[in-house]
Amino acid sequence: MLALSKTIFKAYDIRGVIDSTLDAGVARRLGRAFGRAVLARGETRVVIGRDGRLSGPELAAALAAGLQSAGVDVIDLGMVATPMVYYGTEVLGARSGIMVTGSHNPPNYNGFKMVLAGEAIHGAAILALYHDIVADDGAAPAAGGSYGTHDIAPDYLARIAGDVKLARPIKLALDCGNGVAGAFAGALYRSMGCEVTELFCEVDGTFPNHHPDPAHPENLQDLIRCLRETDAEIGIAFDGDGDRLGVVTKDGQIIYPDRQMMLFAADVLARHPGQQILYDVKCTRHLGPWIARHGGRPLMWKTGHSLVKAKMRETGAPLGGEMSGHIFFKDRWYGFDDGMYAGARLLELLTRVPDPSALLNSLPQSDSTPELHLQLLEGESVALVDQLRADTTFPGAERIITIDGLRVEYADGFGLARSSNTTPVLVMRFEAESGAALRRIQGEFRRAIVAAKPDAELPF
Secondary structure, rough: OOOOHHHHHOOOOOOEEEOEEOHHHHHHHHHHHHHHHHHHHHHHOOEEEEEOOOOHHHHHHHHHHHHHHHHEEEEEEEEOHHHHHHHHHOOEEEEEOEEEEOOOOOOOOOOEEEEEEOOOOOOOHHHHHHHHHOOOOOOOOOOOEEEEEEOOOOHHHHHHHHOOOOOOOOOOEEEOOOHHHHHHHHHHHHHHEEEEEEOOOOOOOOOOOOOOOOOOOHHHHHHHHHHHOOOOEEEEEOOOOOOEEEEEOOOOOOOHHHHHHHHHHHHHHHHOOOOOOEEOOOOOHHHHHHHOOOOOOOEOOOOOOOHHHHHHHOOOOOEEEEOHHHHEEEEOOOEEEOOOHHHHHHHHHHHHOOOOOHHHOOOOOEEOOOOEEEOOOOOOHHHHHHHHHOOOOOOOOOOOEEOOOOOEEEEEEEEEEEOOOOOOOOEEEEEEEOOOHHHHHHHHHHHHHHHOOOOOOOOO
């Protein structure tokens, strides 16, 4: 049995490498600790599910055993997308849930996304699980919890299809990257009236075709090619566990989630005028003014699905979104991130116009980069960001935002450097009104990062 590593307890979920920092023993101990936390909140049931990773069945079985050993009843949904576990916590009389998923990490990773008594836990609440595992004396409860299975897919798919109505049929190309969304997304969109061309929708935890992460352009090239070679009007893609959405137009343009949010915000604000709309620090600087023009109040917030959900509960915002592709609808939905539901809402808007790609391409944009990663050792990225905040000046900057990393805004663009909460990398993104301005802002960040870490091999 592996020793428990504190490094797997991240800011808003748990992630580790199979047989290095994560195994069935860790999963069982986590189940016990989580079960005790559930009981402490007056709950008695936990919904669990797993994605298509090869380590999923063993980890899910151990997790269930740990939960039962704490005296908690388990409802096992089997292999599902992460939002289907979240949905289960809304409709199955169990307000707590754990999804066994490595999300977009490499195949040898896995982990856990957790909802505790209706809240996606993060930060101190996740560290509390670590400390509880360490302190566990192994004593059994008076009675063990029960175990049962439930097929939630029919109800989940019917709920989306009943909520979202397309104005006309549309031809859709769908790339699931062999992630778990492939087991459900094609059926969902066909039930809504779409003609679907499927790419890599066979669930395969080795991800043999490309990595299931639509945040990176290289993972969307097959979808771009499919749109070019077929009569599909629009392309959508999902990450490995189905909670993030990628979008590609007919002419091969990637519509990043901060621009998707423009369409969603305009639609939601028509029903919720004056409300706050949340978006994370990686998003385009065009999004805030767009939200304001459409009668909303823009609120930039920290990156992280649990952090955005917590802020949405606090503010009552009907919509939130992250550059990574997590879109959170509280309008007509439950407030959790759901790639398949977000895709359905997008199709609802796109079918109201004759040329979906023209609508998407008309959304404001500047020269920008996707997420850029500087690979570091475990713990280095946090220290590097702290050093940049403390020691670096940025001449000509109009505003420096430090709610999550370091976002430096200029009159003609912005640069961002923040520590990833899931892997040991420094995440960067740049946007500007011209190629020259983009290079200038990147040069300022290069100067700052190299001063702090002379051996940094920057990706720009």
